Amino acid sequence: MKLYQKYFLTMLPIILLCIGSLGFWSFSHSKNALYKSEEENMRLLLNEAVHHIIESRYELLDQTGLADIPAFVQSYQEEAFQELNELSATTNRWFYVISREGKPIYSSDKNNLETLEEWGALVQSLQEKSFDTFKTKGNKTNLYASATFDKTNWNWVIFVSRPEAEVSEQVSSIQSVTIGISLLAVILMGGLLTLTTRRLLIQPITSLQNAAARISRQEPVENINITSNDELGDLARDMEGMSEAIKNKIEEVQIANKAKSMFLAHMSHELRSPLNSILGYADLALSDRDIQTLPQKTQDYIKTISSSGNHLMDLIGDILDFSKIEAGELVLEKNAMSLSELIEETSSMMLLAAREKNNALDVVFPDTIHKWVLGDSVRLRQILMNFLSNAVKFTTDGKITLSLTQKTDDEFTQNLRFEVSDEGIGIPKSKQASLFNAFSQADVSTTRNYGGTGLGLAINKQLVLAMNGQIGIESEEGKGSTFWFEVSLDKTKAPYRREEDVPEHDLTNLKLLLVEDIKVNQIMAKALLEKSGQSVDTADDGFQAIEKVKANDYDVILMDIHMPGMDGVEATQKIRTLQDAVKSSIPIIALTADIETSNLKEYIAGGMNATCTKPLNMDDLLKTLKRVVHEKSVSAA
Amino acid sequence: MSLSALVIRNTCKFIKPVVPIYMFLACIFGLNVIDKASAAPVKRIVIVETMTIPLIQSTTNWYLKKMNELGYVEGDNIQYVILNAEGSEDKAGNILANELNAFRPNLVMTIATLASRASRLLLKDTDIPQVFVLVADPVQEGFVTTLGGKSGTNITGRTHVIPPATKIEVVKQAMKRATQNKKARIGIINSTYPSAIGATAQLLQLGKNSSEFDFINLNFKYHPGADGKQKMQESAMRLLKERRHEFDYLWLAAGPSGSNPVFLKALQETGIPIIFGNNALASKYGAMISIVSGEKINGTAAAKLVDQIFKGESPGNIPITQPDTYIVSVNITTATKVGTVIPSSLLKLAGKNIYR
Structure with a gap:
């Protein structure tokens, strides 16, 4: 419900109550005033009747000595009654004259003379009250006032009366007017109050609310349309300032995040590149036939270099992942994938490590x-x-199970539960709560005995949460653990498998141009490629690459991205603009330690045909070469 | 002789004749001043009364009293000459003419119709102001074209009678009971005195449209003078006797007879109910109702008019009006005899003038 609706619905009963009370009081007051006024009118009329009409004539007779002349007495009484008739006609009140004994003498109501007897009866029961109501036959209630005139032969009680219905009619009229005016007042007051409140409060609050919503959406709010010089105006100015501060802060954060992202990307490249060399050369050494001639100790050293390098690569990967997650740079892909292939590949990768223990x-x-x-x-x-890897790490002579179960299933989505169960050392209950926190392991002895950074599970948690899933553990110390996560994945159909349709191409004698600024990487990559049977030329930077492309013919260019002078993206763009159509369409594969999908897409958008991540995986590289060669042959056809 | 001695001697010589001269001149001057200061003009007013009846003399007395109150002290700054016409118009003219020849008055005041008429003939071409009172019909007399209007000449005054329509209305109210079932036949007893004739004519005219009254003219000849009263009385009685069958009640029209107690007593003794008279005396002698403006009212009004004129106002600019105050008198016995009741409103007006 809107604020102004709430306000209106709150104020309406209050206004109704107030106006209603006022109206009722006014009505009651008016009614009492009306009766009071009627009483006063009646008293005045009685005074007129008794003193000016009756008593003046009596005194005249008395003073002139004519009170003993019946003709004069009767005539003057008739005069009095005639004047009462006229008074009755002009004032619309009835006059009755009854003797003190109750004998009716006069009534101005010529149409209802029978009521005179009833008034006569009233005289007998008259108390001190001189203003009261009297119900005659026919259930007609009359208001009356009475006075006495006690003179010889003029011993009378004089009544002036009026049907109460006439007064009630006025009361009803007052009531109707009061109700009407009250309703009008309610409507007017309600309307004015609503309009005023809407203008003074609701609209500014709505403006402020809209501004707050925009601020929450991180949209800048430069001007809130409130110019009043009061608290709302101050609040509007404060919100504008707040928006400005937030905008500046967001810009700062964005700049910082961008800087952080650039740092991460740079660090990723800077860390991975030399590591790539280390691992590459270690692999070269280990795959060299001549290594057998080296002493075992030396062979072990090289193996250690390789395994330590791989371990370091994993660590760097974890740290960079974690940093990316912290920076909010994590972006999940949503591509068609095979769950069976995923499970198979993953289990295959860990099979050897598991068997070793x-x-x-x-x-x-x-x-x-x-x-x-x-x-x-x-x-x-x-x-x-x-x-x-955790299961393998913490289990020896046991069983590790990777299972996938379907929790719920509908036409478009299935909710899946992935579980990795082991018969390892288990985790105490007290440690389970903090297990998914960064840098947390069961205890310090775990780090000492089993190694690890404590980031793996934290990264897993963030990844699962990013997928809107849930993650958890069930474990008993000494008996084993089950790590699980649940995610909902949309169903899809199997995509066209381009790799299956790609015919085998002979990659031997491919003329490759390797563009790499770091010499050790250049030498390593060239060695690996020549080992696979390709012919490899090298360039140290983008400038050289362009010159070499212009001067020579190549089948594929392997382009490093981060190079001094001209980087790989710029070099690619320049190649693509060469006049020679063949040279400008040479397939270019990006070689990069950067695994950011957005960056990889950027390279493709920049004119490259494919990407390969460093450290170089020869299988991946060969697959990629095969694909780009196939694509080139298809387009040439 | 030294210079100072010479000066002294010459000064004495000068002073001796000069001082008496100065004293003589001072006396003359002083006496002149005193004389001027004390010599206020004495106004001379001639009052012409039509006849000797209490109404007229009483009016004169009230007039003189009011004049005194207004600062006109007889013998001091005002002098009155009172003439009486003894009921004769001719005599009124003669006595006034003689007076005018002897001494030119500052103002002539006339009381009642005959004196006013005669005086008018003598004064209309002069610039001597004339003030009249107790004239029943100034319009009929030619003093003014309409009551309430100004004469534009040297005459002004006051009439003392109420409009005849008002009289009829009052009587109608009083006679309500008596005329419930039949018309009342009312004989208007009147002399040929001008005011009486005029009033009677008006009543007869108005009576034509009345549903309550039939008016009958009972006219007898007016005779001026003291002897005339007796003659008029005899004429009236004879008339009443002869025509008794024509009327039920009597109405006393304006005229001197209406103020004559002897005449009124004679009327009373006829036993014929008099339903209207012209003064309280008439009610005393049996007139059921009398409405008149009264001597005091008229005398006082006349004095005020004279005062206005002496203060510079032209008589022709002073409206000739009716009185706005009347004296009501009632006779209860007659009312009872007539079989009616005096309405309380009328009785209240009568105040102490209620006769039984």
């Missing part, structure tokens, strides 16, 4: 589950990997 890894995937859904497969895999 003599753990069995089972997968439960019911057939009732709709396989193809819309979701972020990367993040779902990340969550499952975190759970599985």
Whole structure:
């Protein structure tokens, strides 16, 4: 209900009550005043009748000595009655003269002479009251006033009366007028009050409310249409200031977030790039046939470098993920994905690690589950990997189960529960509540004995919450744990699998141009690619890349993004504008440590054909090469 | 001789004749001043009374009294000459003419119709102001074109009678009971005195449209003078006797007879109910109702008119009006005899003038 409606509905009864009370008081007062006035009128008339009409004649007779002449007495009494008739006609009141003994003498009401007897009876019962009501036959109530005239032969009681109905009629009239005026007053007052309140309060409050809503939507509010010099005006000015401050703060935050994002992206690149080299060279060393000739200790050192490097890469990934989540930079994809493939790939990735600790890894995937859904497969895999890696970490000689169950299902959506159960060390109840908090592990001994940063579960929680899901744990110390999360995923159909339709292309003897500014990465990548049978030329930056493209023919360009001078995006744009149609349409694959989807899309939009993330995964790179080569051959056809 | 001695000597010589001269002149001047201061003009007023009846003399007395109150002290600043016409118009003219020849008055006051008529003939071409009272019909006399109007000449005054229509209305109210079932036949007893004739004519005219009254003219000849009273009385009685069958009641028209107690007593003794008279005396002698303006009212009014004229107002600019105050008298016995009741409103007006 709107404020003004509430206000109106609140004020209306109050106004009704006040006006009603006033009206009732006014009516009562008027009614009493009316009766009082009638009483006064009657007294005046009686005074006129008794003193001026009757008594003056009596005294005249008395003073002139004519009181003993019956003709004069009778004549003057008739004169008095005649004058009472005239008075009755002009004042619309009835006059009655009754002797003290109750004998009727005169009535001005010639149409109802029978009532004279009743008035005669009244005389007998007359108390001190000189103003009262009297009910005659026919149930007619009359107001009357009475006075006595006690003189010899003129021993009378004089009444002046009026039907109460006539007074009541006036009362009814007053009542109707009072009601009418009260209603009018209610309407007028209500209307005026509503208009005034609306203008003075409601409209400004509405303006303020709209402004607050806009502020809550982070829209700037420069001017609120309230110019009154009062509290509302002050509030409006304050809100405008607040909006300005919020806007500035948002800008600051946006700038800070942007800076943070740029920092994260930069740090991601800066951290991953050298690490990429380390891992790359370690892999090269480990895959080199000649490594067998090295002492075992040296081989172990290289293995350690590789495993530590991978571990560091995971740590960097976790930290960057967490920072991204903290900065609100997390963006979930919504693409078609296969749940069965996800489960299979994830379990496959952890199978070896599980077996190393003599753990069995089972997968439960019911057939009732709709396989193809819309979701972020990367993040779902990340969550499952975190759970599985913890299960493997904390379980030895046990069983680890990755299961998927359908909680609810309808035409478009299914609510799924992912569970990773283990027979590991379990988690005490007291520690379970804080388990999903950042940097939290069961206890400090966990870090010491099992390692880890304590970010994995926190990242999982944020990811699940971002998917509008729920996450939790059921565990018993010494018996094992079950980590679970539930999400709702929209059903979809299996997409066209371009990879399946991509025929096998011979990637040997492909002429590649590798554009990479970091020498060690350049050497590593070139070595890996030449090992796969490609012919690789190199360029150190964007400028060189353009020159080389102009001078030579290449099948595919592998373009690093972050380079000094001219970066990969700019170099791509320049290549795309070359005059030569063949050269300008060379497939370009972005090589980047940046895993931000928005950035990757930006590279594609900038003219690149595909992306590969660093550290380079040769399988992924070869797949990507295959795809772009296929696409090129299709477009050429 | 030294200079100072010479001066003194010459001064004495000068003073001796001059001083008496100065004293003589001072006396003459002083006496002149005193004389002027004490010599207020004495106004001379001639009062002409038509006849000797209480109404007229009483009016004169009230007039003189009021004049005195107004500052006109006889012998001091005013002098009166009172003439009486003894009921004769001719005599009124003669005595006034003689007076005018002897001494020119400052003002002539006439009381009653005959004196006023005769005086008018003598004064109309002069600039001597004339003030009249007790004239029943100034319009009929030619003094003014309409009552309430101004003469535009050297005459002004007051009439003393109420309009005849008012009289009839009053009588009608009083006679309500008596005329409930039949008309009252009322004989208007009147002499040929001008005011009486005029009043009678008006009554007869108005009576034509009356549903309560039939008026009958009972006219007898007016005789001036003291002897005339007896003659008029005899004429009237004879008339009443002869025509008794024509009327039930009597109405006394204006005229000197209406003020004559002997005449009134004679009328009373006829036993014929008199329903209207012209003065309280008439009611005393049996007139059921009398309405008249009264001597005091008229005398006082005349004095005020004279005072106005002496203060510079032209008589022709003073309206000739009726009195606005009347004296009502009633006779209860006659009312009872007539079989009616005097209305209380009339009885109240009568005040102490109620006769039984």
